[in-house]
Amino acid sequence: MKWEKKKAESFASKINFAKMGGLAPAIAQDRETKDVLMLAFMDKGALVKTLTSGFMHYFSRSRKRIWKKGEESGNVQQVVSVKADCDSDSLLFSVRQKGPACHTGQESCFGEREFDLLALAKLIAERKRGAPTGSYTAKLLSDKRLAIAKVREESEEFIEATEKKGRGERIWEACDLLYHSLALAGACGITPSDINKELKKRHLNRK
Numbered sequence: 646m647k648w649e650k651k652k653a654e655s656f657a658s659k660i661n662f663a664k665m666g667g668l669a670p671a672i673a674q675d676r677e678t679k680d681v682l683m684l685a686f687m688d689k690g691a692l693v694k695t696l697t698s699g700f701m702h703y704f705s706r707s708r709k710r711i712w713k714k715g716e717e718s719g720n721v722q723q724v725v726s727v728k729a730d731c732d733s734d735s736l737l738f739s740v741r742q743k744g745p746a747c748h749t750g751q752e753s754c755f756g757e758r759e760f761d762l763l764a765l766a767k768l769i770a771e772r773k774r775g776a777p778t779g780s781y782t783a784k785l786l787s788d789k790r791l792a793i794a795k796v797r798e799e800s801e802e803f804i805e806a807t808e809k810k811g812r813g814e815r816i817w818e819a820c821d822l823l824y825h826s827l828a829l830a831g832a833c834g835i836t837p838s839d840i841n842k843e844l845k846k847r848h849l850n851r852k
């Protein structure tokens with residue numbers, strides 16, 4: 646996202662900076678994981694600069710100047726979209742983060758992201774681009790027949806667990822099936838964002 650100066654200034658003029666003495670809180674959110682990466686402040690100049698350059702610029706309260714996120718580390722944040730909140734005094738940016746967002750090396754200033762289904766899907770997608778030797782995931786991704794056989798086997802095991810086993814084993818088998826299903830999807834060239842898009846579409850169309 647990169648706006649013309651006129652459009653950027655018109656957007657910035659609608660933000661209420663007066664409430665905080667010329668500043669507004671700006672949240673940077675990872676466009677894919679939706680993780681909150683950091684919270685910092687913008688004055689009007691930083692906001693206009695962000696919108697016209699397409700890269701996040703903040704106002705440093707300690708250094709009293711506008712700075713570009715990643716100006717030293719290279720870990721820039723490319724703007725994907727911007728929203729003001731209901732009373733136009735805070736900003737939410739969806740960004741494409743290069744490298745870790747935090748100066749400590751963590752992915753987010755609020756700590757490492759939790760490992761979940763989406764993170765697993767992404768890890769599998771990364772393995773497709775390159776994997777350590779002997780990676781089981783890479784093997785599944787490059788051998789569709791193996792991936793199909795595993796999904797078949799794991800779905801049987803999951804069903805069996807739901808019928809005859811306890812909660813712990815059901816969870817275990819559910820994870821096995823989900824992992825292998827994601828690997829088979831990956832072997833067929835389906836990415837986590839393809840899956841997310843479809844899920845979102847269904848969610849929005851739900852009755």
Ligand SMILES: [Zn+2]
Binds near residue numbers: 747748749
């Ligand atoms: Zn930080």
